[in-house]
Amino acid sequence: MKIAILGPAPPFRGGISRFALSLARAFKDTGHNVQFFNFREQYPKLLFPGKGQYDSELPANEFVNHQILTPWLPKTWKATIHELKIYRPEAIIVSWFLPYFAPAYGYILRQITCSRKVILAHNIASHEKWLGEKYFLQYAFKPATKIVTLSKATLDELHRKLPLYISKKGVSGFHPCYDMYNDNISANRKDNTLFFFGLIKPYKGLDILLQAMPKVIEAFPEVKLIIAGEVYGNKNIYTEQIQVLGIENNVECYFRYLSDPEISYFFNQSCLCILPYKSASQSGVIATSYSFGVPVLATKVGGLGEYVIEGKTGYLVPPDNPSALAEAIINHLQQKPDMSQAINEYTKRYSWKGLAELLIK
Numbered sequence: 001m002k003i004a005i006l007g008p009a010p011p012f013r014g015g016i017s018r019f020a021l022s023l024a025r026a027f028k029d030t031g032h033n034v035q036f037f038n039f040r041e042q043y044p045k046l047l048f049p050g051k052g053q054y055d056s057e058l059p060a061n062e063f064v065n066h067q068i069l070t071p072w073l074p075k076t077w078k079a080t081i082h083e084l085k086i087y088r089p090e091a092i093i094v095s096w097f098l099p100y101f102a103p104a105y106g107y108i109l110r111q112i113t114c115s116r117k118v119i120l121a122h123n124i125a126s127h128e129k130w131l132g133e134k135y136f137l138q139y140a141f142k143p144a145t146k147i148v149t150l151s152k153a154t155l156d157e158l159h160r161k162l163p164l165y166i167s168k169k170g171v172s173g174f175h176p177c178y179d180m181y182n183d184n185i186s187a188n189r190k191d192n193t194l195f196f197f198g199l200i201k202p203y204k205g206l207d208i209l210l211q212a213m214p215k216v217i218e219a220f221p222e223v224k225l226i227i228a229g230e231v232y233g234n235k236n237i238y239t240e241q242i243q244v245l246g247i248e249n250n251v252e253c254y255f256r257y258l259s260d261p262e263i264s265y266f267f268n269q270s271c272l273c274i275l276p277y278k279s280a281s282q283s284g285v286i287a288t289s290y291s292f293g294v295p296v297l298a299t300k301v302g303g304l305g306e307y308v309i310e311g312k313t314g315y316l317v318p319p320d321n322p323s324a325l326a327e328a329i330i331n332h333l334q335q336k337p338d339m340s341q342a343i344n345e346y347t348k349r350y351s352w353k354g355l356a357e358l359l360i361k
Contacts, residue, residue, distance in 0.1 A: 151303025
């Protein structure tokens with residue numbers, strides 16, 4: 001089958017691009033032909049406060065890669081349609097994660113004759129407020145023949161947000177665990193190192209984790225928290241909080257985008273990955289952590305709980321609760337459980353091949 005993946009792909013950085021690459025590999029491994037219909041530019045600088053949009057270490061030429069679409073330039077929508085019509089895909093997979101893409105995606109899907117038009121919904125509602133979000137969703141999702149969410153919570157949100165004639169197309173999928181790190185897993189972890197990883201926005205709850213740390217440090221003075229990820233906003237909010245709490249000797253901050261070798265290095269140092277989120281749909285951070293055999297401590301928000309088997313692959317605590325977070329961390333450091341077997345079984349159960357089959361069946 002000829003499959004088109006519309007949305008960010010290498011060399012664009014970030015979880016959505018990495019997800020598209022892993023999905024394309026799964027399609028290829030099962031005998032399908034895949035091409036990326038990628039962005040020329042993803043965001044105008046006004047909407048992208050980060051330092052760069054590209055990751056030179058991601059393979060941009062592993063698949064045919066049409067870097068053609070600029071979401072805010074309608075002339076590129078028509079150019080994208082032209083290239084899609086030349087390729088004539090039997091299925092088009094659209095990576096959805098922001099209302100910002102709705103005008104371009106909705107227009108393109110309406111102009112393409114294809115039996116399978118699949119929205120791959122990494123979320124439904126965005127974490128930031130978007131004026132007219134519901135109408136953007138309807139415009140983009142209406143021409144789809146199928147909508148695949150990455151958690152049951154996100155599927156429920158689809159039903160709440162959109163009318164039945166659209167939401168009835170929805171099915172619940174899952175976020176597979178990455179296999180691109182399999183050759184970089186270390187057996188020599190530090191049993192007192194905690195890891196907070198990923199793009200840092202207010203809803204990620206880093207402030208709650210920092211509030212929990214004094215109690216953890218009191219119980220385990222040698223504990224170390226590594227924070228790694230680019231901050232959307234003012235990083236001084238967190239550095240000042242660390243100083244006020246007096247925990248700077250136990251916290252290392254790397255407020256920047258991490259390359260794959262750096263991701264491997266930090267996960268291989270860590271005994272527990274922490275997601276103290278205040279809201280969520282699902283998270284690729286959990287999938288990444290499991291890829292290294294590292295258990296997770298997450299909050300019971302959105303679809304996060306669907307990815308954590310309590311006491312086997314990690315732990316769940318209430319959101320906005322530093323005390324509960326601290327107690328769970330202390331318990332893990334005291335017990336030092338080996339969760340590697342359960343995590344390994346989990347990663348085998350939710351494979352990229354399985355998701356690929358769900359998308360196009």
